[in-house]
Amino acid sequence: MVRHVRTVLQEVNRLLTGLNCGKVLETIALPESATALSMEHGFDLQAFCFHADKEVLREPRVVRVGLIQNSIALPTTAHFIDQKKAIFEKVKPIVDAAGSSGVNILCLQEFWMMPFGFSTREKKWCEFAEPVDGESTEFLRSFALKYNMVIISPILERDMNHGEIIWNTAVVIGNHGNIIGIHRKNHVTRVGDFTESTYYMEGNTGHPVFETEFGKIAINICYGRHHPLNCLTFGLNGAEIVFNPCATVGGLTEAMWPIEARYAAITNSYFVAAINRVGTEIFPNPFTSGDGKPAHTDLGYFYGSSYVSAPDASCTPSLSRNSDGLLITDMDLNLCRQFKDKWCFRMTARYELYAETLAKYVKPDFEPQVIRDPLLHKRSS
Numbered sequence: 001m002v003r004h005v006r007t008v009l010q011e012v013n014r015l016l017t018g019l020n021c022g023k024v025l026e027t028i029a030l031p032e033s034a035t036a037l038s039m040e041h042g043f044d045l046q047a048f049c050f051h052a053d054k055e056v057l058r059e060p061r062v063v064r065v066g067l068i069q070n071s072i073a074l075p076t077t078a079h080f081i082d083q084k085k086a087i088f089e090k091v092k093p094i095v096d097a098a099g100s101s102g103v104n105i106l107c108l109q110e111f112w113m114m115p116f117g118f119s120t121r122e123k124k125w126c127e128f129a130e131p132v133d134g135e136s137t138e139f140l141r142s143f144a145l146k147y148n149m150v151i152i153s154p155i156l157e158r159d160m161n162h163g164e165i166i167w168n169t170a171v172v173i174g175n176h177g178n179i180i181g182i183h184r185k186n187h188v189t190r191v192g193d194f195t196e197s198t199y200y201m202e203g204n205t206g207h208p209v210f211e212t213e214f215g216k217i218a219i220n221i222c223y224g225r226h227h228p229l230n231c232l233t234f235g236l237n238g239a240e241i242v243f244n245p246c247a248t249v250g251g252l253t254e255a256m257w258p259i260e261a262r263y264a265a266i267t268n269s270y271f272v273a274a275i276n277r278v279g280t281e282i283f284p285n286p287f288t289s290g291d292g293k294p295a296h297t298d299l300g301y302f303y304g305s306s307y308v309s310a311p312d313a314s315c316t317p318s319l320s321r322n323s324d325g326l327l328i329t330d331m332d333l334n335l336c337r338q339f340k341d342k343w344c345f346r347m348t349a350r351y352e353l354y355a356e357t358l359a360k361y362v363k364p365d366f367e368p369q370v371i372r373d374p375l376l377h378k379r380s381s
């Protein structure tokens, strides 16, 4: 009986998390300093390894990636400076655990430095916004230098050179403490309580791929993951790892979550690292979802569950649904090209056909290509 249950479980796992080079994903042993930090500060710590096949001409290109998910640290009613400081304090040991584990590229969640106040439509949350080289970048830059780590920091940005407007931005901090560049969220969310368009517009940075010492990376911020052409374009620009920092809640997207990163990784032959925040954030004033239902003071439950998916359809188990966490994965980036060679998705894609249709579609006189059955309304006698 026990053996039968184990076999069934293995089968379920094979389907749920796939196989990497024909095997179940291996776990990685981490230094004691990291496990001690996770125990002392109560964050989930998991580590896995994605292999690629051995090649004759290329050495393996293994990069160690870390993802951090966290809840806020103080009530949303606390003084804004205290809220931000408390989040910095809470995140610090997790960043240290990543650094002491030899993580090369670390990514935090969307708006990691503040509560997700954008459902309220109150403008006071704009006060959390910072210039690209502001205090969050300053805070993380010291870790980037200390641990020789690239850090992706998704913040609420205030663009000082353009009328102090607000953006949803990921800052890419290089392993020398420099700012390599930024990416601004391409698709601004318009669903349910996610009324972000009250605060910022669609990003104007395109689909940049940042070539770092550890690989070519891109950032697809949250809602952008629902847009396959957005995912594709990062791939066309050569991304090997796409980070997807999110803030999303159970009632809305939990059924989509395990599928989307995995699908993007498969179809684009890159790794996807999906990160979500944790917990319930209660706001002082009730707001509605515009659906006639009663007003409420929270968006729902941010369900964590950060995970990484590989081009070969294998993926890590998710981090905890309920607690802060650090997910570490080793990935051999050779897997990207190996899957391109095997599945030929890039070669078999019909970009010229898609481009033709898209070029027509964006024109006002577009007519869908529909061939109507001439007998559609004829009754059979």
Ligand SMILES: NC(=O)NCCC(=O)O
Binding pocket: 110, 189, 194, 222, 223, 246, 247, 248, 249, 252, 253
């Ligand atoms: N932050 C954000 O865009 N959330 C919207 C919901 C989702 O797309 O998961």
